[in-house]
Amino acid sequence: MEDIKNILGKYCEVYGFCSFEEIKEHLIDCRAKSRIPQNAKTVITILFPYYLGEEAYENLNVSRYAAVRDYHDVSSEYLLRISDALKEKYPENEFVFFADNSPIPEVYAAAKSGVGMKGKNGLLINEKYGSWIFIGEIVTDLYIPCENSEVRECPDCGKCKEACPTGVLKEEKFDPDKCLSHITQKKGEIPEEYKTMMKNLGCAWGCDECQKACPYNINAEKTTLEEFIMSANPEISDDTGIEGRAFAWRGEKVIKRNLKVVSDEF
Numbered sequence: 001m002e003d004i005k006n007i008l009g010k011y012c013e014v015y016g017f018c019s020f021e022e023i024k025e026h027l028i029d030c031r032a033k034s035r036i037p038q039n040a041k042t043v044i045t046i047l048f049p050y051y052l053g054e055e056a057y058e059n060l061n062v063s064r065y066a067a068v069r070d071y072h073d074v075s076s077e078y079l080l081r082i083s084d085a086l087k088e089k090y091p092e093n094e095f096v097f098f099a100d101n102s103p104i105p106e107v108y109a110a111a112k113s114g115v116g117m118k119g120k121n122g123l124l125i126n127e128k129y130g131s132w133i134f135i136g137e138i139v140t141d142l143y144i145p146c147e148n149s150e151v152r153e154c155p156d157c158g159k160c161k162e163a164c165p166t167g168v169l170k171e172e173k174f175d176p177d178k179c180l181s182h183i184t185q186k187k188g189e190i191p192e193e194y195k196t197m198m199k200n201l202g203c204a205w206g207c208d209e210c211q212k213a214c215p216y217n218i219n220a221e222k223t224t225l226e227e228f229i230m231s232a233n234p235e236i237s238d239d240t241g242i243e244g245r246a247f248a249w250r251g252e253k254v255i256k257r258n259l260k261v262v263s264d265e266f
């Protein structure tokens with residue numbers, strides 16, 4: 001156990017463990033599911049904080065997670081290094097990493113691993129970094145003792161629900177189709193009412209309103225990850241390009257469409 005902690009501690013600050021047994025009934029159906037090691041025993045959850053400080057967001061026109069280098073790339077680089085180091089120490093075992101495009105319901109797995117609580121906005125809130133974090137994980141057939149803490153939930157102060165532009169967080173069951181973040185990511189024509197919301201918020205990709213309203217984010221600490229600090233580019237334009245950005249997977253057309261919506265052209 002100490003060996004594992006020493007390896008993890010070399011590459012990341014916040015991590016936790018939960019048993020795969022607890023997660024396996026809740027896997028997300030996706031192609032990546034087939035990569036889970038046979039006989040998986042443990043999920044190692046790792047957090048990647050990305051908050052840059054309020055001053056960095058003055059001219060922001062996308063949500064904060066998209067103002068830095070694509071987190072899929074950054075977290076995968078870390079996860080690869082950690083998996084390789086673990087593999088070197090435990091050559092008999094498998095270590096398969098996932099980041100976002102994952103069969104693991106990451107917020108639940110992270111909450112189960114004790115690295116935060118589940119907010120009413122559906123996001124993981126870490127004590128130090130608030131919800132401004134990305135989650136990645138390594139699934140392994142190595143048995144690592146886990147505390148298996150219960151999933152803690154936030155006290156439901158209601159602020160995220162009030163702040164939600166579409167009101168979807170107030171509904172009994174969260175419908176992703178009505179989440180503004182999802183709407184900005186969809187192809188095709190955006191309904192007029194949502195265009196108005198995007199324009200009023202000045203946000204051409206994603207949505208941060210529930211997170212900005214969360215009291216646990218008031219004193220969130222800034223990231224120390226150089227990959228995010230050095231790549232900060234909060235003002236996206238048609239010329240920025242999509243390479244290396246969180247919206248790259250969606251293609252140029254969608255971000256250009258959205259930039260038009262938030263600009264005066266609409």
Ligand code: B12
Pocket residue numbers: 022023026027028063064065099100101102103104105106107108109112121122123124125131132133134135136151174176179181182185205206207208210
């Ligand atoms: C699809 C997706 C979206 C969709 C839908 C989100 C949703 N809430 O359903 C959209 C596009 C809307 C979205 C938006 C955002 N997302 Co998103 N998203 C995902 C993704 C890829 C999958 C989530 C999912 O579909 N889960 C499946 C559904 C069915 O989950 P569910 O409703 O919670 O149901 C499960 C639970 O109920 C669970 N369950 C129930 N009881 C129990 C009990 C136990 C013990 C367990 C283990 C499980 C469990 O089982 C169900 C089935 O899996 C995750 C990455 C991942 N692999 O988890 C990122 C992820 C959740 N997103 C992330 C981010 C950053 C965002 C945005 C903040 C981006 C932005 N600024 O716009 C917004 C936030 C919007 C919001 N308030 O949710 C981060 C969240 C980080 C954090 N702090 O928590 C994640 C974890 C990606 C990452 N790797 O960092 N997202």
